[in-house]
Amino acid sequence: MSIPAIELMTTLRSGHSTSPRLTWYGPEAERVELSGRVLDNWVAKTSNLLQDELDAAPGMRVRLDLPAHWKSLIWGLATWQLGMEAVLEGADADYLVTDRPPSSKGNYDAIIAVALPALAMRWPGELPAGAIDYASDVRSHGDVFMAHADPAASTCAVHGHDGQRHLHENLLDSFAASHEEGVRLLVPAADGLEAALANSLGAWQSGGSVVLAHPDVELTDHLLATERIHGS
Template sequence: MSIPAIELMTALRSGQSTSPRLTWYGPDAERVELSGRVLDNWVAKTSNLLQDELDAEPGTRLRLDLPAHWKSVVLALAAWQLGMEVVLDAAEAELIATAEPDPAAAGGAFETVVAVALPALAMRWPGELPSGVVDYAAEVRSHGDFFMPHVDPEPDRPAVRTAAGPVHTHGGLLAGFAAAGQASEAGLRLLVRAADGLETVLAQALAAWQGDGSVVLVHPDVPVTERLLSDERVSRS
């Protein structure tokens, strides 16, 4: 049974698939541009990593202990495509994705810890990782470009647990959670500020994509100049 996250990824890879869908501006002059096809490729590889290597399935909880970042967005989309629950607060979860892996977490509250190196060109975690911690950058590229769930996700399962708001189901992910993003204009090129936090960034991105739009995600240390807005053809900031 299809859920909105699967339908969204289908739309992003098929409609204007070569157009920018997610553009990231990070520190040290980072600029990463993902077309619909490339974004879908990253999400598919990540879903396959979660399902095939980490034994995730519909209902498995993934805590995103990450700043708002293009890789955080990819991980959330991958989890939703699989039918998982994305945890954005301190609630319990089986898996955690973090940029600061704690050796205690690997053998404690989580079954699996995924270390996410945030620099755009990182091919692996810089340095040693605690035993049992999965290196996202090193592992994700070896997985397939097409995702097929082993078990069909169910629309009534929880999709996202936020810090202060309600738990949204997969069936209501776009109508509920994404509605807070308030992007209603079709084809919108939306500026999204990472400083607003991951929950807000995810809601705004989903809302923009739901309307066949695209997102320019900007790190807090990157000034939003008139040149940036013009170069990226931002239609709302």
């Protein structure tokens, strides 16, 4: 049985292939816009990195130690597409994905360092021994994802900050926030990664799109009008 995250990626890839699905406003005038097809390509590349390079499999756990950011949403979607669990609180996981890599691997099978600047082609500076440079490595992976193993809908998809767990089969019902059909949703990054993931899932499943804004970005009337933001 296909899990909701896989069905969502199919919808974004086919039903909204050319229209914007995720727009990021970051510091220093960063603006990144991903159509459904481009969003799916990033998620596929990240899923392939996990599966092919790191031997990730359904049921394994990924600690997402990241702020709310467009790359963080990519990682959430890739984790779920593989049938893995996104750990948003605590350190007990198979993999650590972070923008502040520790000096040693600890108990993780792998540490993936994520450089947040939009144009980063590699991690700035030296990485700890054994850490994987996401910006550099992800580009070599394929744009299409084919799972090696079928994920189980009854396994955990999210371990949230309140300790609450959500299963893959309930991801779009119990975890995703409810939003109106076709919403162009403003998601403040200051609300944190869990809120960004839940709100983005809710917007996408209703056929909408997301504008994710860094806390340093001034949300002017001009910006809101330009992005046609009309719901929350």
